[in-house]
Amino acid sequence: KQEVTQIPAALSVPEGENLVLNCSFTDSAIYNLQWFRQDPGKGLTSLLLIQSSQREQTSGRLNASLDKSSGRSTLYIAASQPGDSATYLCAVRPGQAGTALIFGKGTTLSVSS
Amino acid sequence: KAGVTQTPRYLIKTRGQQVTLSCSPISGHRSVSWYQQTPGQGLQFLFEYFSETQRNKGNFPGRFSGRQFSNSRSEMNVSTLELGDSALYLCASSPQPYRVGYQETQYFGPGTRLLVL
Numbered sequence: 001k002q003e004v005t006q007i008p009a010a011l012s013v014p015e016g017e018n019l020v021l022n023c024s025f026t027d028s029a030i031y032n033l034q035w036f037r038q039d040p041g042k043g044l045t046s047l048l049l050i051q052s053s054q055r056e057q058t059s060g061r062l063n064a065s066l067d068k069s070s071g072r073s074t075l076y077i078a079a080s081q082p083g084d085s086a087t088y089l090c091a092v093r094p095g096q097a098g099t100a101l102i103f104g105k106g107t108t109l110s111v112s113s
Numbered sequence: 114k115a116g117v118t119q120t121p122r123y124l125i126k127t128r129g130q131q132v133t134l135s136c137s138p139i140s141g142h143r144s145v146s147w148y149q150q151t152p153g154q155g156l157q158f159l160f161e162y163f164s165e166t167q168r169n170k171g172n173f174p175g176r177f178s179g180r181q182f183s184n185s186r187s188e189m190n191v192s193t194l195e196l197g198d199s200a201l202y203l204c205a206s207s208p209q210p211y212r213v214g215y216q217e218t219q220y221f222g223p224g225t226r227l228l229v230l
Contacts, residue, residue: 043203103157
């Protein structure tokens, strides 16, 4: 059974710091991995999607890497800003067509000015 | 283009009652999925609908049910509510259901927060 773990559960950093969020999964047979952002009272917003054949994806100050063989992904946020404060969720699409996303419990990030 | 909308946004019910939540997908999206989010279990998949048919179902008791209408709007129903059903219920839509090689992501609504007393 696929399980997704995110460490740390919470993180507080000062503005401007570079940071890394970690995601690990137990079954390397995945089709893709996504990073989402969730703001209080709002739904999830997809940040980056990495296909199983890819090693990384970049969008602005965000960079996500995927090491499928070791069951790990990292989300790198450069030059953090207070507006980055949110919960970041990692989700994998298991290696079977038609199966749903499996989410980690998230890392809650707080960036202070 | 309007996003995924969910109604109501907040709901308070008592144990034993039933509840119906509604989700309107993005225009043109035909696949709708439902998730339950709790502090203890995180986000868990409930079910997925496409063309009015349930394509996939998560590991939830039969008290949880859903349906999809011809205009792709979806409802989920929880009967005989329990305290543990208190959660944020999220709906997500995509143009098509997931299949091998499909690139499109899901778009999530703001959720319905259900409190069971």
